[in-house]
Amino acid sequence: MASRTSIFGNLLVLGIVGGGGWMVWNNATRDAAPPSAVRGAFSDAAQRVGYDPASRAPRAGALQAQALSIAPTGLAVPVDGIRPAQLVDTYTQSRAGGSRVHNAMDIMAPRGRPVVAVAPGTVEKLFYSKGGGGITVYVRSPDRRWTYYYAHLDAYAPGLREGQQVGRGTPLGTVGISGNSDPAGPHLHFAINRMAPGDKWYQGQPVNPYPLLAGQQAAR
Numbered sequence: 490m491a492s493r494t495s496i497f498g499n500l501l502v503l504g505i506v507g508g509g510g511w512m513v514w515n516n517a518t519r520d521a522a523p524p525s526a527v528r529g530a531f532s533d534a535a536q537r538v539g540y541d542p543a544s545r546a547p548r549a550g551a552l553q554a555q556a557l558s559i560a561p562t563g564l565a566v567p568v569d570g571i572r573p574a575q576l577v578d579t580y581t582q583s584r585a586g587g588s589r590v591h592n593a594m595d596i597m598a599p600r601g602r603p604v605v606a607v608a609p610g611t612v613e614k615l616f617y618s619k620g621g622g623g624i625t626v627y628v629r630s631p632d633r634r635w636t637y638y639y640a641h642l643d644a645y646a647p648g649l650r651e652g653q654q655v656g657r658g659t660p661l662g663t664v665g666i667s668g669n670s671d672p673a674g675p676h677l678h679f680a681i682n683r684m685a686p687g688d689k690w691y692q693g694q695p696v697n698p699y700p701l702l703a704g705q706q707a708a709r
Contacts, residue, residue: 521622521640521668521678522592529691532616543615546624547644552603552660561704565657567639567679568596568664569603578699592695593638593680594702600643600675602664606655607637607679607702614690615651622678623667627690628655636693640678641670 524532535541558566560573582591606628613636614627622640626649629636643665655661666672681701682693699705 521625521670523627523638523680523682523691524616524618524621526689526691529689533689543617543624543645546615546617548647548649549601549644549663550647552646552663554603554605554658554660557605557658560702562701563657564607564701565605566596566702567604567607567637568598568677569605571596571598573703573705576699576703578697578703578705580697580699593640593678594698596664596677596679597674598664598676600663600665603660604639604642604662604664604677606657606659606661608635609654609656610635610637612649612651612653612655612661615645615649616690618668621668623670624662624665625668626661628661629684629690633686634684636682636684636688636690638678638680638682640680641665641667641676643667643675 523529554569556570558570558572560566566573566576576594576596579591579595580593608628608630610628610630612626613629614625616625616627617623624642624645625638625640626642626645627636627638639661641664642662645662646660649661664675664677666675670676670678679698681696681698683696684693
């Protein structure tokens with residue numbers, strides 16, 4: 490039988506979700522960066538009691554990478570058909586009106602282009618909000634030292650689920666304009682975070698993906 494504490498906790502989360510669940514879905518973050526620790530923990534708690542906006546996110550039809558590019562480091566370029574030489578280093582660009590650094594790279598591509606896993610790992614979180622990163626995927630490396638973050642998708646790949654093992658080149662979704670992305674410039678927001686033991690999906694220290702994917706020195 491469930492304890493009174495756990496029952497109360499579930500009821501409290503349900504009450505918050507019922508009265509203000511928009512915090513997770515509609516306003517989880519104002520940019521494509523991972524949500525704060527508070528919002529990330531709230532999302533996990535809401536999911537445990539059945540409130541999971543990602544389960545209602547659009548799903549793409551069958552996806553298959555047609556022209557996968559492999560960087561010198563062995564990572565796949567996360568957008569099908571994009572070559573390392575086409576990548577642009579946007580890691581240090583300003584965002585949110587100059588209040589923060591991008592800490593990610595934007596890969597411009599047509600809407601609907603397959604987005605693929607850069608490396609093997611486990612789908613740790615499917616996070617969906619109308620604002621911020623929109624439809625997003627967090628993949629954790631097998632040694633749990635790295636998280637790969639894919640945002641602004643138009644749709645998830647068919648059958649993609651949390652806990653799923655993926656390989657390099659596995660389709661995760663499609664390039665899109667979800668969240669606060671400019672409809673005139675569909676792209677993939679891609680980030681890499683170095684994870685410490687015990688870090689959750691929304692934590693970690695950002696690492697510039699550009700040198701790892703382009704095989705070029707980062708802009709200074």
